[in-house]
Amino acid sequence: MNVVVCLKQVPGTTQVKIDPETNTLIRQGIENIINPFDTYAIEEGVRLRERFGGKVTAISMGPPQAETALKEAISLGADEGILLSDPAFAGADTWATSCTLFMALRKLEKYDLIICGRQTLDGDTGQVGPQLAEMLALPFIAYVSQIEEVADGEMRVRRMVEDGYEIMESSLPTVLTVVKEINTPRLPSLRGIARSKSASIPVWGVEELNADPDKVGLSGSFTRVVRIFSPQRVCRGEIFQGDVEDQVDCLISRLKDDGFL
């Protein structure tokens, strides 16, 4: 079973600060890590390979330093990594990112499964998985919490929904996004680290992907970032007076006034 895992390198914190002057993320002193949601995708890929053989290919679009994320994926059990990197890819929104991944997957011949994390820590949109499936014209299942069975070119999975779970079946190849409930990612191994150190990570750019420059990076993006700012934190509390019933009445009328009820 050949599995492709899509992963992104992100700043290792949810507490990113924004520089008020330039309106960009302050990245100083923040270590880059594999998007935590993607570590479940890697682990699931590695487990499937351990059960069924084949290989796990990790791919990532990002700046040259994203190579370290791919090397880390190898230390966690992936067989190989491919970096999609080109100055022309800069400024990509989710659509342009999915497009770039799509072009890379077109170039990769044989795969049975594509696994993505449910969303990224920094962008937080959860769109790349479904967009990629759409572009590849493959089935797609979001929020997978368990792979129950893989047999005869099909797979049965559980996906989390708000009030429980659903069991779905899909033909292969298929695209999944996975949630953290699916597994506990392993730590790197010494042999994995040794392999990752000697692994060479091919870099595919516009040329290698035979990409239309208008479909990637900023020019391929529909989204325009107009302004980035930290929302003002306004916390105002109000304490209702009187006995319990008065307080409840006050609360209800306030909720109605504010349109919550």
Place this chain on the structure above:
Amino acid sequence: MEYFLTEEQKTIKSLARKIAEERVLPVRAELDEKEEFPWAIIRDLADADMFRVFVPEEYEGLGGGCLELCLVVEELSRVCGGVAATYAVNALGSYTLIEYGTEEQKKRYLPDIAAGKKLTAFAISEATAGSDASAIRMTAEKVEGGYRLNGTKQFITNAGEAELYTVIVLTDPSRGARGASAILVEKGTSGFTFGKEEKKMGIRASVTRELIFRNCLVPEENLIGREGMGFIQAMRLFDRSRPGIGAQAVGIAQGALEAAVDYAQQRIQFGQPIISLPVVQDMLAEMAIQVEAARALVYAAARTVDSGARKITEESAMAKVFASDVAMKVTTDAVQVCGGTGYMKDYPVEKMMRDAKITQIYEGANQILRNAIAVELRKRKARTE
């Protein structure tokens, strides 16, 4: 301090630290409280290739030596001395096989040990044979089809959980220690059972039990090396393994030092953090000096072992004795710096103090090892006269 570790050694150390912090730290108090065997952590260590560290490359190991093992043991001990003991004993239970085993024996067992699929243990101590390890009584009678084992081993780490036991027994009781031999026994062999689990002061995440042999028959090919060599093999083994106990001690002491510094920085008394008090500073500085000196000695002894030098009794005994005395002193002082909080189980230093004690006792009580060092001094003096 710069110890000139290789890239590979640094990788081993940092991965061991990661495992200790991410997988051991969250459960150490619970393991200690419940005296629970840390199976989940053993799995993590196996997945991370930590059991490959001390196994030769030909048998799916990474071919590391005493120093590499010490680095892992130190980092695990910094968080939990009990988990570290459980891990380290696997090297103890494998060395005799690695050193003296036949190709066939090694092929049969080492790949599973390297993969962490089989834990090992080493057994010499008996009720009558503690510091005087030559006083063992357990026998292995040569019979048709192998050896018949009878006797009881006491205080054996990993007993009951390990799959493979290197047991030192008398194949020729009339010759005493010269009639001792090392024999491999697999768990599940008929006539081989385990005694009660000891309740311990410290390293409570490790398990200590008796091995009980009643007419336990093992095949002849389970003998490691030659008959009559068992005692010498065991003494050579301890020469190689004692720096590992030193590393355990250094790790425990390091953990206690860090906890004491943290506490001293946070604790406000007389309007200031207690770390501003000269007496506290003095204690912490002394602790730091002792820990670093112990580490330097342990690494140096480990490198001496790895150099292939033949006479290493003194060096490895020095490292074990010094580091374990440091661990006892530093953990006791750490409790002192942390005051009443340090005395409580909610804070880790009381556990570290309990864990430290064993390092002065096992693999040769420090008094015995001081004797051994003195014997070497006298021999050397005699040679120069």
